[in-house]
Every structure is written in C-alpha cells, then in structure tokens.
Amino acid sequence: MSTAQPASAGTAASGQAMIELRGVHKWYGQFHVLRDIDLTVQAGERIVICGPSGSGKSTMIRCINRLEEHQRGQIIVDGVELTSDVKHIEKVRSEVGMVFQHFNLFPHLTVLENCALAPMWVRRIPRKDAEAAAMKYLERVRIPEQAKKYPGQLSGGQQQRVAIARSLCMNPKVMLFDEPTSALDPEMIKEVLDVMVGLAETGMTMLCVTHEMGFAKTVANRVIFMDFGEIVEENEPHAFFTNPRHDRTKLFLSQILHH
Amino acid sequence: MARLERHPELPPPITEVGVLGWLRHNLFSSPANAALTLVALYVIYLTVPPLVDWALLKADWTGTTRADCKSGGACWAFVGVWFNQFIYRFYPVAEQWRVDLAFGLLVVLVVPLFVERFRWKGWLGAFIVVVYPAIAFYLFLGGAFGLTYVETSKWGGLMLTLIISAVGMVAALPLGIVLALGRRSTTMPVVRALCVVFIEFWRGVPLITVLFMSSVMLPLFLPEGVNFDKLLRALIGVTLFEAAYMAEVVRGGMQGIAKGQYEAADSLGLSFPKKMALVVLPQALKLVIPGIVNTFIALFKDTSLVLIIGLFDLLGAIQAAVKDAEWPQVVTEGYVFAAALFWIFCFAMSRYSQKLERRLGTGHKR
Numbered sequence: 001m002s003t004a005q006p007a008s009a010g011t012a013a014s015g016q017a018m019i020e021l022r023g024v025h026k027w028y029g030q031f032h033v034l035r036d037i038d039l040t041v042q043a044g045e046r047i048v049i050c051g052p053s054g055s056g057k058s059t060m061i062r063c064i065n066r067l068e069e070h071q072r073g074q075i076i077v078d079g080v081e082l083t084s085d086v087k088h089i090e091k092v093r094s095e096v097g098m099v100f101q102h103f104n105l106f107p108h109l110t111v112l113e114n115c116a117l118a119p120m121w122v123r124r125i126p127r128k129d130a131e132a133a134a135m136k137y138l139e140r141v142r143i144p145e146q147a148k149k150y151p152g153q154l155s156g157g158q159q160q161r162v163a164i165a166r167s168l169c170m171n172p173k174v175m176l177f178d179e180p181t182s183a184l185d186p187e188m189i190k191e192v193l194d195v196m197v198g199l200a201e202t203g204m205t206m207l208c209v210t211h212e213m214g215f216a217k218t219v220a221n222r223v224i225f226m227d228f229g230e231i232v233e234e235n236e237p238h239a240f241f242t243n244p245r246h247d248r249t250k251l252f253l254s255q256i257l258h259h
Numbered sequence: 260m261a262r263l264e265r266h267p268e269l270p271p272p273i274t275e276v277g278v279l280g281w282l283r284h285n286l287f288s289s290p291a292n293a294a295l296t297l298v299a300l301y302v303i304y305l306t307v308p309p310l311v312d313w314a315l316l317k318a319d320w321t322g323t324t325r326a327d328c329k330s331g332g333a334c335w336a337f338v339g340v341w342f343n344q345f346i347y348r349f350y351p352v353a354e355q356w357r358v359d360l361a362f363g364l365l366v367v368l369v370v371p372l373f374v375e376r377f378r379w380k381g382w383l384g385a386f387i388v389v390v391y392p393a394i395a396f397y398l399f400l401g402g403a404f405g406l407t408y409v410e411t412s413k414w415g416g417l418m419l420t421l422i423i424s425a426v427g428m429v430a431a432l433p434l435g436i437v438l439a440l441g442r443r444s445t446t447m448p449v450v451r452a453l454c455v456v457f458i459e460f461w462r463g464v465p466l467i468t469v470l471f472m473s474s475v476m477l478p479l480f481l482p483e484g485v486n487f488d489k490l491l492r493a494l495i496g497v498t499l500f501e502a503a504y505m506a507e508v509v510r511g512g513m514q515g516i517a518k519g520q521y522e523a524a525d526s527l528g529l530s531f532p533k534k535m536a537l538v539v540l541p542q543a544l545k546l547v548i549p550g551i552v553n554t555f556i557a558l559f560k561d562t563s564l565v566l567i568i569g570l571f572d573l574l575g576a577i578q579a580a581v582k583d584a585e586w587p588q589v590v591t592e593g594y595v596f597a598a599a600l601f602w603i604f605c606f607a608m609s610r611y612s613q614k615l616e617r618r619l620g621t622g623h624k625r
Binding site for chain 1: 527
C-alpha cells in the first residue's frame with residue numbers, strides 16, 4: 001500500500017490536481033442526489049469510493065466524464081472545466097476512460113474492433129496501428145487469443161477485461177470504474193481485480209466505486225465513504241478500516257465486512 | 260444404494276423421432292390438435308385439387324386468341340400474348356433492350372454482394388446506390404449520346420413498379436433515419452418539432468391522396484409553365500410518405516438499444532454522428548430488419564396506387580388487358596397472374612430478409 005507515484009503515468013498540467021470537484025451539487029428533479037461535494041485527486045492517486053446504494057457514488061463519478069450533468073459547483077479535469085461546451089466535454093472524455101458494471105461492449109464488433117474503434121475514429125489513427133496497439137493492451141489484460149471473437153462468446157470476466165483494454169486504448173489519464181466486479185461471478189472477480197492492481201502499479205489515476213474492500217486495502221491511496229449524497233469520511237485505507245470516525249461509516253463497515 | 264455400472268445408452272422410442280415423431284408432436288399432440296389436423300386436411304382436399312386442376316392441369320398455355328382457350332381451365336395464353344405489355348407497357352419495343360440492359364446490369368452488380376469473400380462490398384454498395392441510378396435513368400430516358408428519348412409517360416408495367424419501389428426504398432431509408440434521429444434529439448427542440456410534424460403529417464394522409472394531390476393540386480400552386488414530370492411527382496410523394504413510416508420503425512429500433520451502449524460510446528469520446536454511425540445504428544437497424552422489410556414490402560404493393568394519376572404500373576397494365584375486347588372473360592387469369600407476380604417479389608424480399616437476419620445474427624448474441 002504505497003503512496004509513491006511512478007513517473008510512467010500521465011501527469012496533470014503543471015502541478016495542478018488531476019481532478020477537482022468544488023462545491024458540486026446535483027438534483028434529479030426534486031431529489032438532491034449530490035450535496036456539496038469537494039474532492040481533489042492528484043495524478044497517480046488511486047481512490048476507492050464506497051457507500052450504501054443510493055448514496056450518489058456512481059452519480060459522482062459519472063459527473064466527471066459528463067455522463068451526468070451537475071447543476072452547481074465546478075468540475076475540473078486536467079485543467080479543463082466541464083460545462084455545457086461540447087468541445088470541453090469531448091476533450092475531457094478523451095482523457096478519461098470508464099469501465100461499467102455491465103461492461104457495455106459493442107456486441108456487433110469483435111473484441112479487437114471494440115478496442116480499435118475509438119482510436120481509429122476519434123484520434124484518427126490508421127487501422128493497422130490502432131489494431132497493433134489494441135493487441136498490446138489485450139495482451140496486458142491477458143486475453144490476446146480472444147481478439148477475433150465477439151463479446152457474446154466471452155465470459156463475464158473476459159468481457160470486463162476487454163472493456164478495460166478498450167478504455168486503455170485511448171491512453172487516458174484517468175480511469176473511472178463503476179462497480180466493475182459487481183456483475184461478475186465470484187470466480188471471475190479475481191482476474192479483473194488483478195488487472196486493476198496491475199494498472200494501479202503503472203501509476204494510472206484511478207477512481208473506483210466498488211465493494212471489494214480487499215482491493216481498497218491493497219491498492220488505494222485513499223478510501224472515501226459516501227452516504228446520502230455527501231462525502232462523510234475520507235482517509236487512507238489502514239486508518240479508514242481500523243479506525244473509522246463517523247457512526248455512519250462504522251455502521252456501513254460492520255455491514256459489509258462480515259463475509 | 261449406489262449404482263455400479265452405467266446405464267446403457269438406448270435409442271429413443273420410435274414414436275419420438277423421425278417422421279412419426281414429427282407427426283405426433285406437431286399434428287397430433289393433443290385431441291384438439293388432432294381434430295384440427297383432420298379438419299385442415301379436409302379443407303385442403305376440398306380446395307387444392309380443383310385449384311391445381313384449373314390452374315395447371317386443364318389450362319391452355321399456348322395460343323394467340325381467346326378462341327384458343329377452349330378447355331375451361333385457366334387461359335394462360337392470354338398472359339403469354341400480353342406479357343410484353345405487362346413488363347414494359349408502352350415503352351417502344353425497339354428500345355426495350357435498354358430496360359433489359361439496365362436491369363441486367365443491376366443483377367450483375369448485386370451478385371457480388373452475396374459472395375462471402377468479396378471484399379469491396381462497401382464500395383460496391385455505394386456505387387449501386389449513387390452511380391447506378393444515374394446510369395439506369397439515362398438508359399431509360401435516353402435523349403443523348405444516340406439513344407432516342409422515351410418520355411416518362413411511356414414507362415409502365417412491371418418495369419415501372421420496380422422503378423418506383425426501388426427509388427422509394429433507397430430514398431426513404433436514409434431520410435427515415437435522419438427523421439428518427441431528429442425526433443429523438445434532446446438538444447435541438449426546433450429540429451425535433453419539425454421532425455414530429457413531418458412524420459405525423461405524412462402518416463396521417465393516405466398515399467392515394469398524396470398522389471392525387473401531387474398530380475392535381477400541385478400544378479395549381481406552381482407558376483405558369485413550370486411543370487414537374489408526373490413520374491417525378493409520384494416518386495417524391497412516395498418517398499416522403501414512406502420515409503415517415505421508416506422513421507418510426509428506426510426510432511423503435513433505437514429505443515431497443517441499451518442505454519449502456521450510448522454511454523460507452525460517449526465515454527470513449529465518440530461525437531454524436533460517429534456514435535450513431537458506428538455503434539447505435541448498426542445495432543438498431545439489425546434489430547428492426549423485420550420492420551424495415553415489412554415497410555418495403557408494403558411500399559412495393561402500394562406502388563399500384565399510381566394508377567390514380569395516370570401512370571400504368573404492373574397492375575395498371577393488367578387491368579387494361581382484362582378490359583381488352585379481344586379477350587373477354589379473362590379477369591380471373593389476369594388477377595391471379597398479378598397476385599402471383601407480386602407474391603413472388605414479396606416472398607423473395609421476405610426470404611432475403613430472413614437470410615440477412617441469420618447472417619447478421621452471429622455478431623449479435625448477448
């Protein structure tokens with residue numbers, strides 16, 4: 001559980017934080033789902049976000065790549081503020097990769113085509129180069145032999161690893177994970193977590209919403225607990241798990257750490 | 260208790276497999292089903308032999324006048340004599356080779372699309388949709404480079420049916436896609452409103468009134484001397500009409516695509532047009548192939564309505580033929596032939612769509 005930051009990861013612009021959320025509020029209609037969120041993430045940090053369902057954890061990270069819009073406050077990613085300006089949004093999205101709970105692979109394309117699609121069409125990289133780079137990432141997630149198969153022919157764990165490779169092909173500076181292992185059978189969770197740990201070791205900035213506390217203990221620099229739309233507690237993993245300060249945190253930990 | 264040896268592998272009972280098995284499961288699986296099977300067999304016995312008798316066994320296949328059809332069966336000689344008119348109607352006989360050439364060329368161009376290994380299907384498809392129509396149109400119309408001019412009012416018969424259907428299909432699908440995207444827009448309310456108005460208007464009027472108005476009322480609104488070709492008016496009317504239906508079919512397909520697909524495309528940084536073209540539409544269109552082919556089949560049959568504005572497609576030609584004084588009492592043969600011809604084309608489209616679905620289905624398993 002180190003806090004050292006290897007230089008091979010993308011770095012933020014001149015000492016700025018990689019991600020900043022300042023006074024962010026969001027409403028779904030009348031429902032106040034995010035309440036005054038303040039969060040700063042440095043380049044290379046790995047943050048695990050946990051909390052009961054409905055606490056706004058997924059909503060918060062989805063605001064970071066503008067899959068959800070915040071109504072108040074500022075979100076700044078690598079120096080670019082997220083507003084309704086389409087150019088800013090596209091810039092942020094090309095630097096931020098996301099891995100979803102339900103994988104969301106494109107079923108009509110092969111694994112290789114899934115990974116090469118965005119580099120070819122967003123960064124205009126020629127097909128051969130995009131596919132070569134995609135094969136490298138598929139080797140990194142340890143499924144190069146599946147390149148010509150369709151997502152429907154893969155297991156859940158394999159699909160999620162393809163999803164991770166697909167996001168990595170765009171060389172993002174930040175990777176967001178929205179409960180990446182929640183839809184997987186237990187025997188497949190480990191293979192995906194191993195890939196994520198490997199990714200953390202390269203110095204990637206990662207924000208991970210998960211219930212896998214083992215992963216948090218291994219890899220995270222900070223653990224954040226959210227409840228009812230606010231950040232209740234935030235601490236480095238050891239202190240967080242052994243000495244939680246708020247009652248709500250204690251209650252949540254007692255509920256999830258007992259199996 | 261524990262079983263020490265494995266049970267030997269036995270063949271299934273004779274009533275479960277093969278022909279007997281099929282009969283038992285499909286036709287006689289319950290008393291009600293068995294009764295229905297017997298009723299159906301009886302109905303077939305009552306209707307099919309007389310039909311086959313009339314249409315095939317007692318029919319007259321050759322001859323040149325009505326008097327040659329003596330046997331009381333179907334008079335297919337009538338079809339033989341009028342056949343050229345059914346296909347080409349008033350198109351000059353001497354120039355009909357141009358029509359044959361145009362359709363022959365289309366067949367030649369389309370065949371490689373069915374070959375598995377052919378690698379330039381994208382280019383070929385684009386050529387067929389963009390360049391070929393110009394070639395075909397020139398061949399039909401003439402008027403330059405040595406081909407005599409054949410005005411559009413002389414085009415008719417099956418040739419005209421195919422022309423109107425093909426133009427309608429090729430033009431309505433892209434327009435329908437654009438309308439569907441416009442209708443689903445959340446960021447451009449004016450565009451969405453325009454699309455809704457367009458779709459609801461064109462779906463609200465019958466095609467026959469569209470054709471009628473285009474032929475009769477449009478000239479009243481145009482300034483003196485400006486006159487649209489009648490066929491062109493029909494083509495535009497049919498296209499706009501079918502595009503509205505196609506838009507709703509495509510929109511249904513887009514609604515069937517999981518939100519996660521849109522989100523994954525967004526998170527990879529794909530802009531709206533790229534997201535639609537690369538991720539959403541390929542899946543949505545595959546999903547609604549039945550709906551699209553349905554619309555195409557309906558369009559193919561709706562082309563008969565151009566009769567109302569004085570264009571004589573296949574059905575128009577057949578109607579003229581059955582009224583011919585030289586051929587009394589051939590109404591049944593005429594319409595049976597029309598129905599058979601329409602059925603062949605529509606069934607072919609239906610079979611092709613099933614083949615397409617099967618071929619494209621390999622990539623779509625979840």
